[in-house]
Amino acid sequence: MxxxxxxxxxxxxxxxxxxxxxxxxxxxxxxxxxxxxxxxRRATIARYDQKRGDILVGGKPVTGSRDTGEQLRYERTYTNGPLYAPVTGFASQVYGTTLLEHSGDAVLSGTDPLLTPFPLWNDLTRAQSPGGNVVTTLNRAAQQAAYEGLGGRKGAVAAVEPSTGRVLALVSSPSYDPAVLSGNSAATERSWARLNSDPDKPMLNRAVRQTYPPGSTFKVVTAAAALDAGVVTDVDKPTDSPDPYTLPGTSTTLTNEGDGCADASLRAAFEWSCNTVFAKLGVDVGVADMAATAEDFGFNDAGLRIPFSVAPSTFDTSVDKAQLALSSIGQYNTRATPLQMAMVAAAVANGGQVRPPYLVERTTTDDGDTVSTSGSRPVRQAMHPATAVRMKELMEDVVTEGTGTNAAIPGATVGGKTGTAQHGLGNSGTPYAWFVSWAQGERDLEPKVAVAVVVEDASADRGDITGGGVAAPIARAVMEAVLGS
Structure with a gap:
């Protein structure tokens, strides 16, 4: 037995x-x-079994979590969703994550090992830390001013702090409410289909993911290149610039919207945005130096992240002289995001230095303890400091006496540049209205904000005055919001 x-x-x-x-x-x-x-589905169920961390603007959350009582328990919510959508993106149970919801997902979902002092213990027990928070650099007042200024028109606004690169405003219009994509119901699928089929493309982040011909705002880059290269040594000396200007090697002539551009000085040409002067200056500088200056400002950089990716702004380096002339006035193949043009204005305001833009100040635990910070960032010299001083003067003249008077702020020093970018077959499309600027308060030791505004459907007359009439007031409102903060 x-x-x-x-x-x-x-x-x-x-x-x-x-x-x-x-x-x-x-x-x-x-x-x-x-x-x-x-x-x-265990991982998916676990992911939505706890509240997601928040994205903060000005110390206040613009996101939240709603308990649905379903198997995928918590669903993402948004405060003023359309206002902050170009920053937050969406967090969907069906369609994944975008923008800050994507780049900050490890912190927001609680899976980042830095959120717990004992990550190995969490791995063994399969426990999950509460979702942390992402603290942005945005200025609430500036964001609101930019959104209201666009008023639903197609376009975008980007604002940065010149001395640091902190992104103060990032607005794209028309926008959408990310909350309609949060869940997993049939209504979510219908919203997804509707947003993707909308011809106005409300989910397109025009501030960082759409490039436009920058038009005359690119003359800031051309003027800096001409000064740095020694092609212009005296901003008040007449230039050898015929009006009209025949593009090299062609019979095509370039003209101006107004009179008085023949042989105009750099100061006068910049103030009244003479196409003929800047087209010839670009040719005189040459493609190598023009491209080098543009790249120092940030063009042709495919690796820019803030922390989500930014579409590269481009300056064509393989052009003939006629094409270079057009490229130097922001046409032909020259393309830029609004964020890139805000960086151009910021470089002028910051003594010629380009500070890489960033949108996340720090990440924290749910209790507010800092997990990571933005850290130090490299600095790139876009132009000589002496050139930056002269460029500041030229941009100030545009606001005090030229095409950008609508951007003037009483008691503040403001520099700007208007622009009208032609596009479409035979330039038949309604011109894009541009304005780039910077502002320094009466008591500030340095400029506090640089802004770029583009309005796609300006529905105004052609010419640089379009940027001054349509886009400049929006830029002024954003600058006033920052200076008044």
Missing amino acids: TRYIRHAAVFCALLLVALLVNATRIQVVQAGRYDDNPAN
Whole structure:
């Protein structure tokens, strides 16, 4: 009898060993395959089983979490969703994450190992830390001013702090409410289809993901290149610039919207945005130096992130002289995002230095303890400091005496540049209205804000005055909001 009991015990022990071996095989050897299996919903259920961390603007959350009581328990909510959508993006149970919701997902979802002092213990117990927070650099008043200034018209606004690169406003219009994509119902699918089929493209982030011909606002870059290269040594000396100007190697002539541009000085040409002067200056500088200056400002940089990616602004380096002339007035293949043009204005305001823009000040735990900060960022010299001083003077003249008077702020020093960018077949499209600027308060030791505004459907007359009439008031409102903060 004892022998039978011993055999049964050995058999049971073998079964136990086999069970343990199989469990080890499943949980260790094949764990990855089971985790990645589309039929495995445990990870998805766990992801939405707790509240998601928040994105903060001015110390206040612009996101939240709603308890649905369903299997995927918590659903993302947004405060003033359309206002902050170009920053937050969306966090959807069906369509994933975008923008800050995507780049900050590890912190917001609680999976970042830096959120807990004992990450190995969490791995063993499969516990998850509460979602942390992402603190942005945005200025609430500036964001609101930019959004209201566009008033639903197609366009975008970007504002940065010149001395640091902190992004103060990032607005794209028309916008959308990310909350309609948060859940997993049929209504979410209908909203997704509607937004993607909308010809106005409300989910397109025009401030950082759309490039436009910058038009005459690019003359800031051309003027800086001409001064740095020594092509212009005296901003008040007449230039050898015929009006009209025949593009090199062609019979095509370039003209101006107004009179008085023939042989105009750089100061006068910048103030009244003479196309003929700047087209010839670009040719005189040459493609190599023009491209080098443009790239120092940030053009042709495919790696810019804030922390989500920014579409590269481009200056064509393989052009003939006629094409270079057009490129130097912000046409032909020259393209820029509003954020890039805000960087151009910021470089002028910051003594010629370009500070890489960034949108996240720091990340924190749910209790507010700092997890990470933005850290130090490299500085690039876009132009000589002496050139930046002269460029500041030229931009101030545009606001005090030229085409940008609508951007003037009483008691503040403001510099700006208007622009009208032609586009479409035969330049038949309604010109884009541009304005780039910077502002320094009466008591400020340095400029506090640089802004770029583009309005796609300006519905105004052609010419640089369009940027001054349509886009400049929006820029002024944003600058006033920052100076008044």
